[in-house]
Amino acid sequence: MAPSWLTRHRAVRTGLASSRVRFERRAAAVRQRPARLIVAAVGLGVVLAVVAWLVFFSSVLALREVRVDGVDDADKAAVLAAVTVAPGTPLARVDLGSVESAVQKVAFVREVRITRSWPDTLTATVTPRVALVALRNTDGTFSLVDEQAASFRIVPEIPAGVIPVNREGSAPATAGLRAVLQVLRVMPAEQRGQVTDITVSGADLVRFTLAGVQVVWGGPSDPEKKLRVLTILMGTKPTSIDVSAPDTPVTR
Structure with a gap:
């Protein structure tokens, strides 16, 4: 041990x-x-x-398709033509702002948003312009105009729900068209639906028919006051009302 x-x-x-x-x-x-x-x-x-x-850089996530939402098939072609990005361009390198600016130039486009839909698609979501009035042209066609006074399409016939505007004399000045749109914007929807036969003269004089009553609206000034006076006077069942000078209206 x-x-x-x-x-x-x-x-x-x-x-x-x-x-x-x-x-x-x-x-x-x-x-x-x-x-x-x-x-x-x-x-x-x-x-x-x-x-x-x-x-x-690779073609794995490259552009292969452009999808358009918000418009009918007839208008999709115009939007697609405005998107000039070449197929095969890597999706991440597409300048969305530039594409939006190009599509925004299409007449009937009010707003557009371009987004990437991975892996290979650009999506254009379009808010189209909505016609409020139709300007009658000398050749019998109609120019559709939205609430922003943008003329965006020429059609042979007036679509349902769109109010015709007749030109009297020379083509109406911008102020005249804006006066028409002001009339319609300040009116409640129910009252606006009773407006027919709007006429604009070269002197920016707006006239229209409201529920069968002939109305002389005048120019673009004081639209709210004119509407208040017009609404009151409509209750007297006249055949015509002139509110071009709303402080001194005239009825017949």
Whole structure:
């Protein structure tokens, strides 16, 4: 049996050896850590580079289709023609603002929003102009005009619900057209539905028929006051009302 001092000596040597092994392992791990970080960084860089290539340069996520929402099939062709982005262009590189500006120039487009629909589609969501009046042209056609006074389409016949506007003499000035639109904007929907036969003269004089009563509206000034006076006088069942000077209206 070995003396106790020898046993203790061996235990101390064994403990020192074990501590040295653990220290060397930790030191090796510390030395390897920068290398692992470099490998991880390189790997991440490769992944990002591949993703960037796929998104910005490859044909995997390239434009293949343009979809148009908000208008009927007859108008989709005009919107598609305004989108001049070449098929095969990476979707991420399409300038959405430029496409929106191009589509906005289409006459019947009031607003448009262009979005990416991954993986390969541009979507144009269009808010079309809505005709409020139809200006009668000398050739018998009609120019549709919306509430912003934008003329956006020529048609052979007046669509249902659109009020015809007749030109008297020379073509109506911008102020005359705006006066017509002011008349319609200030009117409640029910009253507006009773308006027919609007006429605009070269002197910006607006006349129309309201529920069978001939109304002389005048120019674009004081539309709210004119409407209040007109509404009151309609209750007297006249055949004609002149509110062109709303402070001194005339009825017959």
